[in-house]
Amino acid sequence: MKTAEEILAAIKTALPEAKVELVQNPSVSGQHSLVVAPEDGLAVAVFLRDDSELALDFCSNATGVDWLDKETTEKVKATEVVDGEEKVIEKTVKHIQPGYLESVYHLYSMRQKHGPVIFRMRTANRTDQVELPSMTPVWRSCEFQEREIFDLFGIVFKGHPDLRRILMWDEFEDHPMRRDYVDPDDYEYEPTPHDEVLKRAQEHQAQQNEAKQAAEVTQ
Amino acid sequence: MAVEPDLKIELGKQGVFVTTLNELYNWGRRNSVWPMQFGLACCAIEMIATTMARYDLARFGAEVFRPSPRQADLMIISGTVTKKMAPQVVRLYNQMAEPRYVIAMGACAISGGPFKQGYNVLKGIDRYIPVDVHIPGCPPRPEALIHAFMTLQKRIEEQPLTGENRPRHLDADAQGLFPVPEPGAHDLVPPVNRLVWPLPAPKPDATEKQG
Amino acid sequence: MSTAAFKSYRPPVIEPSNEGELLEVAMGPHHPSTHGVFRMDVALDGEIVIKLKPVFGYLHRNHEKIAEKASYLASMPYTDRLDYFCSMTNNWAYAIAVEKLAGIEVPERAQYIRVITAELTRIQNHASAIGFLLQEMGASGTPLMYAFREREKILDIFEELSGSRMMCNYMRFGGCRVELPKDWLEKVAAIVDGLPRFIDEIEALLTGNEILMARTQGVGVLKPDLAVNAGITGPMLRATGVNYDIRKVDRYGIYDRFEFRVPLGDHGDIYDRYMVRVLEMRESVGILRQALKDVPAGPIVDPKQKVRGFRPKPGEAYGRIEGPKGELGFYLISDGSGNPYRYRVRPPSLINLTVLEDMCIGQNVADVVLTFGSVDIVLGEVDR
Numbered sequence: 023m024k025t026a027e028e029i030l031a032a033i034k035t036a037l038p039e040a041k042v043e044l045v046q047n048p049s050v051s052g053q054h055s056l057v058v059a060p061e062d063g064l065a066v067a068v069f070l071r072d073d074s075e076l077a078l079d080f081c082s083n084a085t086g087v088d089w090l091d092k093e094t095t096e097k098v099k100a101t102e103v104v105d106g107e108e109k110v111i112e113k114t115v116k117h118i119q120p121g122y123l124e125s126v127y128h129l130y131s132m133r134q135k136h137g138p139v140i141f142r143m144r145t146a147n148r149t150d151q152v153e154l155p156s157m158t159p160v161w162r163s164c165e166f167q168e169r170e171i172f173d174l175f176g177i178v179f180k181g182h183p184d185l186r187r188i189l190m191w192d193e194f195e196d197h198p199m200r201r202d203y204v205d206p207d208d209y210e211y212e213p214t215p216h217d218e219v220l221k222r223a224q225e226h227q228a229q230q231n232e233a234k235q236a237a238e239v240t241q
Numbered sequence: 242m243a244v245e246p247d248l249k250i251e252l253g254k255q256g257v258f259v260t261t262l263n264e265l266y267n268w269g270r271r272n273s274v275w276p277m278q279f280g281l282a283c284c285a286i287e288m289i290a291t292t293m294a295r296y297d298l299a300r301f302g303a304e305v306f307r308p309s310p311r312q313a314d315l316m317i318i319s320g321t322v323t324k325k326m327a328p329q330v331v332r333l334y335n336q337m338a339e340p341r342y343v344i345a346m347g348a349c350a351i352s353g354g355p356f357k358q359g360y361n362v363l364k365g366i367d368r369y370i371p372v373d374v375h376i377p378g379c380p381p382r383p384e385a386l387i388h389a390f391m392t393l394q395k396r397i398e399e400q401p402l403t404g405e406n407r408p409r410h411l412d413a414d415a416q417g418l419f420p421v422p423e424p425g426a427h428d429l430v431p432p433v434n435r436l437v438w439p440l441p442a443p444k445p446d447a448t449e450k451q452g
Numbered sequence: 453m454s455t456a457a458f459k460s461y462r463p464p465v466i467e468p469s470n471e472g473e474l475l476e477v478a479m480g481p482h483h484p485s486t487h488g489v490f491r492m493d494v495a496l497d498g499e500i501v502i503k504l505k506p507v508f509g510y511l512h513r514n515h516e517k518i519a520e521k522a523s524y525l526a527s528m529p530y531t532d533r534l535d536y537f538c539s540m541t542n543n544w545a546y547a548i549a550v551e552k553l554a555g556i557e558v559p560e561r562a563q564y565i566r567v568i569t570a571e572l573t574r575i576q577n578h579a580s581a582i583g584f585l586l587q588e589m590g591a592s593g594t595p596l597m598y599a600f601r602e603r604e605k606i607l608d609i610f611e612e613l614s615g616s617r618m619m620c621n622y623m624r625f626g627g628c629r630v631e632l633p634k635d636w637l638e639k640v641a642a643i644v645d646g647l648p649r650f651i652d653e654i655e656a657l658l659t660g661n662e663i664l665m666a667r668t669q670g671v672g673v674l675k676p677d678l679a680v681n682a683g684i685t686g687p688m689l690r691a692t693g694v695n696y697d698i699r700k701v702d703r704y705g706i707y708d709r710f711e712f713r714v715p716l717g718d719h720g721d722i723y724d725r726y727m728v729r730v731l732e733m734r735e736s737v738g739i740l741r742q743a744l745k746d747v748p749a750g751p752i753v754d755p756k757q758k759v760r761g762f763r764p765k766p767g768e769a770y771g772r773i774e775g776p777k778g779e780l781g782f783y784l785i786s787d788g789s790g791n792p793y794r795y796r797v798r799p800p801s802l803i804n805l806t807v808l809e810d811m812c813i814g815q816n817v818a819d820v821v822l823t824f825g826s827v828d829i830v831l832g833e834v835d836r
Binding site: 279280281282283285286287289290293294295320321323325326329333355356358359360361362379380382 | 481482488489509510511512513514515517518521529530533536537596597600601603604617618619831832835
């Protein structure tokens, strides 16, 4: 089995124009991944599948990940003139790194019996530019899994033959696996509420009381 | 009018069997409760295990699992009811002919159970249809299902044929159809049927905490 | 970047034979012979299936979302409820993923017990799968009764070990939860000794049965190249003749110590799937006999292993095992906190259904249920 670096080199020699990066995985599992620019996704995937040495003919797992906007703080020293004196003031500057949605594919080879090679693509942002190329034409196993990603994360796969919601009903509008999804308020009461549930139960109770009071006033 | 038990036994020894219409009617009903062949989740496997050789639900006159709701008397809600499935469950219940009974099997059917926090999980089937017997457990053992079954049989036996507490099929004014919820943009519409699941009274301590 | 033409797999398209109207039938979600709440929207031309679209989600219980809100250990009981026939193998797959993520070693004794419980699970799953398949064929009761008789014996063993019949919740990160009860291994050995007789019985009933052959041979055929491309795993893949068993490929746990063969089919039809399952049960009995011989003494879980407040370092890991239904994988991303940032289950049942349409198109509608049954799915895992 080639290492991730060697696979990257093989892609670079076969497809010199493709934008592919290696992302190190700090975990002990040592499963490093290749991040591919969405416009090159299909070409790289076809290469990975049809290359005789790699022969990654089996796409085991396809999934989405939601990365929220990341706020990083940085301390910056700046000189400022305060009351006619120059002072060195430490300032904390906030950077907002825009979030993105990511699709992750775990590839194995049934012919060569090696793997996994991890292949990722990232959208430009989380709101309006959420299109990625579909891998279903290359690996049929992505068909339902990409529909699931579309349903739960809201990534739109271009080139998918049948992109519909798979788990939720068609009228549903949200993407529940996103990290900022808010559940519908359908808690009636909890026998033993605690932590977050207690907070939600109290909020729910307050709403119910308001509704009740309003009903009494109208009567 | 009921017959005195001692007199009944004595007469039985003489070869005379005495009964009331009420008893005879309920005896027939309780010993031929046909469940619907309707599995939802994990509990369905325990339900199947209950009908198999070791637990043998046939001893209670209930081995005939009917695939059609029209022929069934009992609906065993065996597992998690999701919001996508809830309209179908209510529709199936509506299609059943009276007399009909519901057993909510397992924690999920009662309240959502371990999956209560889920966005697609209905927090208890009681929100849409009336339930006769609840069985706790995740999943309940086959013995628990048999116990629930016997509880239901006892209930049927005790039902009078006339008066306030008569069974629903003898009451012309009883509610027959239950509204089927519609799938909405964020949740089921309506999220709960207030006729079968009234608003719980606000807890005094919960309101105090909010100030 | 432009791509040259490459091979792509789509379901076959059949033109309706006459000008009559197509009949659209929704099979499910309440259907007497589906394995739960599953719907197939079928378009029929007379008796012939022209189109088939599976509809999922009637048992979508938000396992992944709940797991991302809960601690690593708190998800272990939820994995039991994924594929509720095989809680032990689900536990093992999740434990393997976490062990990969955090680099945890498993003691020898725990490895042996994991193999024993997993192979018992495989046997009871395959037995029940055959029972349900025959149930769908119209042999109501008898084969399923035989399968459940054997299953109950195995469940008794599990109950004695873990306290629960179905939802065992037995594995932990770096070992197993509790020490074996007294005489447990002897009881397992006694059951394992009885299993070949049960498999012989099933085979005597079914393997040469003419009705079974007529209904299953040449029905629901799957080609190996499509099976590989569509990510089919487990007995269904091996019935097409592709030699891919993760127990052999990854050699996870201690499977490299046991001698066993991988049964392969030749035609990829329903009969081959049935046969592969029967032969796999026989191989599992062999593995169990070897494993039961030399279970070493020692700790069942590393005593230094932290159970509460478990926080793996940031990173990600994908762990997989050969479950009874196929490749069961868990993909975890840790951000260093007590609960996973992303928790994903790779469900073999869902992905094996990808080719259901390909297998059913052009067949009689009566064979749709049979083909569907031979995939051996559990809805808890399909929808999660």
